[in-house]
Every structure is written in structure tokens, then in C-alpha cells.
Amino acid sequence: MSGVSSVSIEVRRAVMADYLADVPINTIAARYNVSKSYPATLAKKMGLPARGAKHPPGKPRKAPA
Numbered sequence: 290m291s292g293v294s295s296v297s298i299e300v301r302r303a304v305m306a307d308y309l310a311d312v313p314i315n316t317i318a319a320r321y322n323v324s325k326s327y328p329a330t331l332a333k334k335m336g337l338p339a340r341g342a343k344h345p346p347g348k349p350r351k352a353p354a
Contacts, residue, residue, distance in 0.1 A: 296321075296323065296327075300321050300323075301331060303321060304317055304321050304323065304327065304328050304331060305328075305331060305332065305335065305337075307320070307328075308328040308329075308331075308332055308340070309337075311340070314328055314329075
């Protein structure tokens, strides 16, 4: 895994969907053949909060359009 740009847009969207749905990182990494750090790195590059960051209760995190 050489970086965010080497992964197709379809895979990036799927990774973010799983990440935002709180799928375990190990599962995401195995499912999409990416490193365990990739989902958090991608989220950060997209301006999304880290999974551990607080977000308003009752409001799920949303992927950017």
C-alpha cells in the first residue's frame, strides 16, 4: 500500500463507508487489502474526525458527498 492516491476511488469510498459505520479497522484492512493505518489516514485527509473524537449524540458521522 503506497498511499491514498494508489487506491481507486471506489475502494476509498467503501473504506470510508465502513470506517464511518464503525467496522473494526482490522476488518477494513483485510477486506480492502489496505494497511491498518489507511482508514484513519484517509479520514484525516478528508477532514473527518478521528473515530475516537466526540461527535454530537444521535448524529452519526457522515461521509462527504
